[in-house]
Amino acid sequence: MENINAIILAAGEGTRMKSRLPKVLHEVMGKTMVKRVVDTAKELGAENICVVTGHKAEEVQESLRGENVEFALQKEQLGTGHAVMQAERFIDDSKDVLILYGDTPLISADTLKRLVEYHRNENNGVSIISAVVENSEGYGHIIRNKSGAFVKNVEYKDATDEEKLVKEINSGIYCFKGSSLKKALKLITNDNVQGEYYLPDALEIILRSGEKVNAMAIGNVAEFAGVNNRVQLAQANRIMRERINERHMLNGVTIISTENTYIYDDVKIGMDTIIYPGCVLEGNTVIGEGCSIGPDTRLTDMRLADNVAVQYTVAMESEIGSGTKVGPFAYIRPNSKIGENIKIGDFVEVKNSVIGNGTKVSHLTYIGDSDVGERINFGCGTVTVNYDGKKKYRTVIEDDVFIGCNANLVAPVTLKKGSYVAAGSTITKDVPEKSLAVARNRQQNIDGWAKK
Ligand code: UD1
């Protein structure tokens, strides 16, 4: 959308979180609440985004470094109206401005788009998102006249008994005409029960100035639920998790247990992939079609081709080719490029290594800083010894090598094409093509030793 700016209020302390961290820096599905709101404003197309900070302002600003947002400082939290006054210089007379909150992370760009469209179609001075709820305690109440026209917002604490019965509540989210908001801010006072400058007072002020004011009721109250404590934080996580899971399921991904699957926003998953319980899929992870992920697997910034199976595994910043099976209990560390139709079995760790197609690493093996070719067989308990206490060295293993069980490959070292390593060997010299390296003591049997 064009000609729209956003002001995000994030100055409050959030004492009920009982935390050293500013409230808006708590995360919902892997992203801070305030970043979520910034991203939603960006998704809508907001040109300028101003975040009003106050409590632990530096920390909040630091967390948004590089986000292309501006900041206004509210030194003392004297109310939502006062918070917006601090951002006055960001209000453009000729543009609409949305008011959002750093602790209301579930608001969707779709709903905001509907609000702005409604606002423009009706030519309102300000438009409010409202909702009709059973328990309206604590919220601002939308007061209408007999013919249903908007009259004013009254805060719960200031409401008369009759006004308290009203079920239409103010979400606190508005779309203002920039010019109308600017004029109204000058007229807001703190003459109320809480002694605060209430932003909702702007609604009545704008109405009295002769402009149209109205509220657009939405059904999904959860979208503007604020997070004030850790119970509400857990609820926000649940709602966001379900929202993301639903998007994937509607795209053809099977999720066995939606309660138990955590997929962060930017993850992409192909059709017919099945996610088993206990998975956390994070960062820019991309998963192909027909994969089987989990149970109990954490993937961070991973790239999986089609038909990959990964179970009980932690993997990060690496690639896995099609048809490869990983786990149970594997650990794939950054900068690994694992090819196609490979088997990475139990208790195998791979770090900063390339592994060629068709290779088998079935159990209890460490492959670090290695260039591993195709069709190689790793015996149980192979270790690439890549570190001498100061420097790291590479191990090179060419195609069709066979490594017996419990071998140490002390880098830098190369096992040439088609060579063999005998079980129990500690290899310190290159092994020529097609030869067998045996590097262990011969067995001696001492007759009758036990009798002596
Ligand atoms: C506000 C609305 C109320 C609405 C409700 C919806 C006001 C006066 N009331 O009530 O009509 O129904 O939201 O949730 O606006 N903040 C600042 N600086 C301040 C004060 C607040 O940044 O000086 C931020 C807070 O961090 C918080 C948000 O604004 O995120 C809401 O402030 P709060 O005072 O809690 O208003 P509510 O009582 O929730």
Ligand code: CA
């Ligand atoms: Ca509140």
